[in-house]
Amino acid sequence: MFDRENKGGVNFNEFTGVWKYITDWQNVFRTYDRDNSGMIDKNELKQALTGFGYRLSDQFYDTLIRKFDRQGRGQVAFDDFIQCCVVLQRLTDVFRRYDTDQDGWIQVSYEQYLCMVFSIV
Amino acid sequence: MGDPGGGEGCPHGEPPAVLPPHSQQCSASGPAARSVSSRHAVPFYGADLWAEQPRSPLPIPIPTTPLGSEHHPDPNSRHHPLPGAIPHPSGAPQGVDPEAFSWFQAVDADRSGYISVKELKQALLNSNWSAFNDETCLLMINMFDRSRSGRMDVYGFSALLRFIQQWKNLFQQYDRDQSGSISFSELQQAFSQMGYNLSPQFSQLLLSRYAQRSSNPSIQLDRFIHICMQLQSLTEAFREKDTGMVGNVRLGYEDFLTMVMTRML
Numbered sequence: 022m023f024d025r026e027n028k029g030g031v032n033f034n035e036f037t038g039v040w041k042y043i044t045d046w047q048n049v050f051r052t053y054d055r056d057n058s059g060m061i062d063k064n065e066l067k068q069a070l071t072g073f074g075y076r077l078s079d080q081f082y083d084t085l086i087r088k089f090d091r092q093g094r095g096q097v098a099f100d101d102f103i104q105c106c107v108v109l110q111r112l113t114d115v116f117r118r119y120d121t122d123q124d125g126w127i128q129v130s131y132e133q134y135l136c137m138v139f140s141i142v
Numbered sequence: 143m144g145d146p147g148g149g150e151g152c153p154h155g156e157p158p159a160v161l162p163p164h165s166q167q168c169s170a171s172g173p174a175a176r177s178v179s180s181r182h183a184v185p186f187y188g189a190d191l192w193a194e195q196p197r198s199p200l201p202i203p204i205p206t207t208p209l210g211s212e213h214h215p216d217p218n219s220r221h222h223p224l225p226g227a228i229p230h231p232s233g234a235p236q237g238v239d240p241e242a243f244s245w246f247q248a249v250d251a252d253r254s255g256y257i258s259v260k261e262l263k264q265a266l267l268n269s270n271w272s273a274f275n276d277e278t279c280l281l282m283i284n285m286f287d288r289s290r291s292g293r294m295d296v297y298g299f300s301a302l303l304r305f306i307q308q309w310k311n312l313f314q315q316y317d318r319d320q321s322g323s324i325s326f327s328e329l330q331q332a333f334s335q336m337g338y339n340l341s342p343q344f345s346q347l348l349l350s351r352y353a354q355r356s357s358n359p360s361i362q363l364d365r366f367i368h369i370c371m372q373l374q375s376l377t378e379a380f381r382e383k384d385t386g387m388v389g390n391v392r393l394g395y396e397d398f399l400t401m402v403m404t405r406m407l
Contacts, residue, residue: 026355027353027354027355028354029275029354077396077399078396081396081399081400084400084403084404085403088403088404088406091292093291108403108406109399112398112399112402112403113395113399116395116398116399120395125394125395126392126393126394126395127392127393127398128390128391128392128393129390129391129393130389130390131377131380131384131389131390132340132341132344134376134380134391134393135340135344135373135376135377135380136344136347138372138376138402138406139344139347139348139351139372140347140351
């Protein structure tokens with residue numbers, strides 16, 4: 022994300038961007054980790070994302086936890102939380118670009134769909 | 143899973159009204175995609191990899207069951223590598239290639255019986271001797287780690303090596319000038335031979351994303367594997383939605399999110 026030149030690493034200037042980014046997210050995480058467990062459970066995740074403005078189904082939160090819960094505890098650790106939010110944000114951004122009438126639906130060809138996903142992973 | 147994207151009414155989920163933090167971050171653009179939407183007169187988005195005879199060996203199928211799980215070594219066997227135990231010095235466990243076994247032992251520096259992403263990185267090399275990138279190593283661990291612990295045992299490792307070797311053979315086939323990496327034209331050829339019908343703009347997009355910046359960008363083995371696996375996986379997901387095989391789908395927001403997230407390697 023911060024490696025603007027695809028070097029496979031960040032230089033000092035790019036690193037300061039990383040640092041700020043992480044501390045910002047840490048603050049967000051702390052806000053929603055209500056029980057201070059260091060982990061975010063499904064309900065806390067729901068609150069966090071709803072707070073950001075997402076309106077997602079309960080089923081989808083199950084999907085998120087399954088996907089980002091790398092420790093297999095049914096909860097999401099800080100770094101996984103960041104990843105979850107970043108991925109969600111990027112997917113949403115790209116979806117929005119194709120959803121020209123903003124009705125929550127897109128009509129895409131196979132290649133458009135591939136381009137959408139490959140542009141963010 | 144529910145509505146294949148053609149239903150009426152409100153879609154599941156809504157994109158946020160207020161953008162989350164850091165929304166001003168730049169994301170890669172996708173303008174190239176729009177121009178190719180009407181490229182194909184006949185809606186045809188890729189050869190029928192499964193319906194007709196492939197012109198070249200099929201891309202290696204992504205394992206659907208955790209590899210290594212079919213091996214259930216006899217716990218009484220002296221070859222059984224119990225978790226935490228030092229693997230038996232005199233021979234590979236049953237079903238494990240001896241070369242893979244000795245390689246595993248060399249990589250498993252702390253003799254835990256498992257290798258981590260970090261250790262795996264040391265084992266996998268591109269042709270220019272650079273280590274496989276983290277993303278691909280993580281992908282490999284996830285695919286071949288049956289315990290979901292983020293690490294791999296000797297069976298998974300052995301299966302992984304076979305898997306990579308198959309990809310390596312394909313890679314070498316497509317690397318026509320034997321440069322050790324795959325250029326734009328070679329990538330186009332590779333896709334075509336694998337049965338994909340993709341535009342040059344798409345190959346260009348991949349190169350800009352995955353190749354190191356240089357006057358002649360090209361793709362190393364690790365990223366080539368990653369790309370091909372993603373392509374396979376995403377194509378499967380698309381096909382599930384495009385039941386009419388028209389090469390076009392209508393997707394709701396949450397549909398899209400789920401499709402990509404559950405398939406993202």
